[in-house]
Amino acid sequence: MIELYYAPTPNGWKPAILLEELGVPYELKLMALTKGVQFTPEYLAINPNAKMPAIVDHSVEGEPLAVWESGPILMYLAQKFEQFWPKKDWRYDLQLTQWMFWQTGNQGPMMGQLSHFKNYAPEENKAYGMKRYKGETERTLAVLERRLEAEGAFIMGEDYTIADIQAFPWVFLAKKLGAALEDFPKVTAWRETIKARPAVQRAIDLGKDKAKHDQNASNNNVLFNQGAGHLMN
Numbered sequence: 001m002i003e004l005y006y007a008p009t010p011n012g013w014k015p016a017i018l019l020e021e022l023g024v025p026y027e028l029k030l031m032a033l034t035k036g037v038q039f040t041p042e043y044l045a046i047n048p049n050a051k052m053p054a055i056v057d058h059s060v061e062g063e064p065l066a067v068w069e070s071g072p073i074l075m076y077l078a079q080k081f082e083q084f085w086p087k088k089d090w091r092y093d094l095q096l097t098q099w100m101f102w103q104t105g106n107q108g109p110m111m112g113q114l115s116h117f118k119n120y121a122p123e124e125n126k127a128y129g130m131k132r133y134k135g136e137t138e139r140t141l142a143v144l145e146r147r148l149e150a151e152g153a154f155i156m157g158e159d160y161t162i163a164d165i166q167a168f169p170w171v172f173l174a175k176k177l178g179a180a181l182e183d184f185p186k187v188t189a190w191r192e193t194i195k196a197r198p199a200v201q202r203a204i205d206l207g208k209d210k211a212k213h214d215q216n217a218s219n220n221n222v223l224f225n226q227g228a229g230h231l232m233n
């Protein structure tokens with residue numbers, strides 16, 4: 001059995017989409033991030049970075065295996081179940097790996113910050129953050145647009161892979177965050193194709209009634225305003 005440590009956010013949706021696509025049984029561990037469960041010793045033993053998602057795979061030989069960070073989780077599951085990462089040649093593997101790292105090093109952090117400034121930052125501090133991260137978000141949408149123009153329907157051409165699953169969740173929210181999605185027709189079509197998949201719909205519905213929309217940097221110092229003290233004390 002695989003345990004999925006999850007909250008209904010774009011980063012949580014990534015492994016949830018893959019597990020739903022794979023159709024393998026998993027146990028959902030819904031995390032109350034607003035209450036700080038990510039900082040408990042039990043969770044830090046699973047993910048030393050105190051973020052979700054993480055998985056614990058109990059169906060391996062020996063000790064249960066914890067995997068954290070969405071990119072490695074998707075790469076681990078795709079290799080374990082031999083799906084959504086076609087085995088072709090080393091050039092293909094390297095391309096796919098680069099797009100996984102592109103998402104976690106570029107698109108994810110930039111769109112995450114746009115979401116922070118739009119939804120959670122104090123009003124008086126919003127303007128510069130919004131300008132910077134909307135620009136960076138649209139820059140990453142342009143990178144994806146150019147890739148899809150060159151490759152076809154999906155990031156890896158004809159194959160729907162973990163690179164698409166990794167990049168989809170933030171693009172799913174792009175318009176809501178104020179980015180000009182309509183300027184990117186290939187990305188828009190790609191988003192619609194992925195959004196229509198039943199497994200994707202099941203994943204983004206997981207725990208959505210539990211999402212908290214009333215917490216922000218002014219009223220929650222556990223999830224927001226974090227510093228070293230959250231981990232050192």
Ligand SMILES: N[C@@H](CCC(=O)N[C@@H](CS)C(=O)NCC(=O)O)C(=O)O
Pocket residue numbers: 009010011012033038050051052053068069070071104108222223
């Ligand atoms: N690079 C990480 C990002 C994970 C991340 O930022 N998770 C957020 C939710 S979207 C989180 O756990 N936040 C809790 C906190 O900041 O305390 C990944 O791709 O897994």
